[in-house]
Amino acid sequence: MEVTTTWYLVLGAVLFTLGTVGVLTRRNPLVMFMCVELMLNAVTLTLVAFGAALGDLGGQVSVFFVLVVAAAEVVVGLAIIVAITRRRPGTTVDDLSVLGG
Amino acid sequence: MDAAVFLISAVVVLSGAVGVLLARNPIHAALFLVETLFGIAVLFILLDATFLAAVQVVVYAGAIVILFLFVIMLLGVDRADDLGIEPIAGQRPMAAVIGASLLGLTLTTLLISVNGPTGDAGPTAVLGNAETNTRLLGEALFTDHVFAVELTALLLTVAIVGAVVLARRISGPLQPLPGVAIAVANDQETEED
Numbered sequence: 001m002e003v004t005t006t007w008y009l010v011l012g013a014v015l016f017t018l019g020t021v022g023v024l025t026r027r028n029p030l031v032m033f034m035c036v037e038l039m040l041n042a043v044t045l046t047l048v049a050f051g052a053a054l055g056d057l058g059g060q061v062s063v064f065f066v067l068v069v070a071a072a073e074v075v076v077g078l079a080i081i082v083a084i085t086r087r088r089p090g091t092t093v094d095d096l097s098v099l100g101g
Numbered sequence: 102m103d104a105a106v107f108l109i110s111a112v113v114v115l116s117g118a119v120g121v122l123l124a125r126n127p128i129h130a131a132l133f134l135v136e137t138l139f140g141i142a143v144l145f146i147l148l149d150a151t152f153l154a155a156v157q158v159v160v161y162a163g164a165i166v167i168l169f170l171f172v173i174m175l176l177g178v179d180r181a182d183d184l185g186i187e188p189i190a191g192q193r194p195m196a197a198v199i200g201a202s203l204l205g206l207t208l209t210t211l212l213i214s215v216n217g218p219t220g221d222a223g224p225t226a227v228l229g230n231a232e233t234n235t236r237l238l239g240e241a242l243f244t245d246h247v248f249a250v251e252l253t254a255l256l257l258t259v260a261i262v263g264a265v266v267l268a269r270r271i272s273g274p275l276q277p278l279p280g281v282a283i284a285v286a287n288d289q290e291t292e293e294d
Contacts, residue, residue, distance in 0.1 A: 001104040008144065009211040011111050015137075017204040018118040024196035030127050030173060034134045037165070038118050041141050044153075046211070052148045055228045057241050060150050064242065067153075067160055068253040072260035074165050078172045079267035085176045086270075094189075 008049035016042035027092040029081050033074070040070050106147055114140035131169045138162045149228070152235040 015038060022035030044063045051059020084091055113136060120133030138161045145154035229237040242250055 003103045003107045003147070006212060007107060007111075008148070010208065011114065011144075013204055013207040013211055015114060015118055016207060017200045018115070018122060020203055021196050021200040022118075022122045024199060025193055026122070028127055030169065031121070031124075031130050034121050034130055034169065037134060037161075038121060038137060041138065041161075045141055045144060048145060048148050048150050048153065052150075052228065057228050057237055060153055060234075060238055061241050061246055063150075063153055064156070064238070065249060065253065067156060068257065071160060071165060072256050074168060075260045075264045076267070078168060079264035082172060082176065082268050089176075 005049050005053040008045060012042045012046040012049070015039075015045070027094060029084075029091075029093050030078075032093065033077055033081070037070070037074075040066060103147060106143065110140045110143040110147070113137070114144070127173050128170065131166055131173065134169070135162050135166050138166070146231075149231045149234055151231050152238050 019035045019038035019042060022038065023032050026032050026035065044066050047059040047063050047066070049059075051057065051062075088095065117133045117135075117137030117140060120136065121130045124130040124133055138157060142154045142157040142162075145151070145157060227237060
């Protein structure tokens with residue numbers, strides 16, 4: 001049985017959906033962040049699979065930049081979570097409605 | 102052989118993702134995230150993207166998840182969440198509906214597009230195999246995409262400075278909450294009027 005691109009795409013779609021459901025249902029900001037990472041990984045898997053299907057290195061180049069941006073995003077996001085939690089311990093995302101944005 | 106590796110990795114990836122979703126303790130969620138990331142790295146190797154597989158393990162599992170665990174333990178927020186309560190009425194059924202529709206949408210789009218990619222190949226189109234992957238990727242990054250690589254350096258610098266500024270401990274009296282501050286300011290304005 002040969003592994004085709006379709007297999008990777010289906011796996012990527014399922015993984016992305018799981019990440020979305022996680023962001024929608026979980027209330028702990030850290031766990032929501034991890035679910036965002038799941039979604040990012042689903043997309044990188046899709047990019048690499050498409051790149052392999054087309055014989056183009058561009059998919060892997062894109063994934064390289066996605067990794068860099070994900071690292072920067074995690075650093076800033078976790079700093080924000082640290083700043084909020086230090087001021088108001090045990091906070092959940094629902095409590096952040098006090099920001100009134 | 103390939104199919105067996107794919108299926109095992111897929112099970113690892115999906116079980117890790119479900120674990121992140123359902124883990125009550127954030128530390129367990131982070132460990133399940135490592136499981137998923139390793140599964141993705143194996144799939145990268147299966148797709149001959151050996152450099153990205155190594156980077157996936159080093160950067161994601163090695164740096165990002167460690168950062169997560171570090172923050173969890175630093176803040177002491179490793180209390181188990183109570184998954185039984187539903188803060189907004191109907192949130193979980195709605196999330197399930199949205200998830201199901203999203204899955205249908207992405208599957209349809211991806212499966213339509215898999216047989217019909219069109220257009221000419223780009224300048225870096227040579228994919229190579231597992232052995233030449235790292236060299237080709239490096240050549241592409243430092244010739245065709247060199248400006249973007251320099252920009253990522255700037256981005257990382259900005260992110261580090263931003264993280265240091267945000268996580269800095271501010272001395273002095275506690276600031277009032279934003280909503281309170283605005284209310285106080287409004288009261289003062291009405292008094293002046």
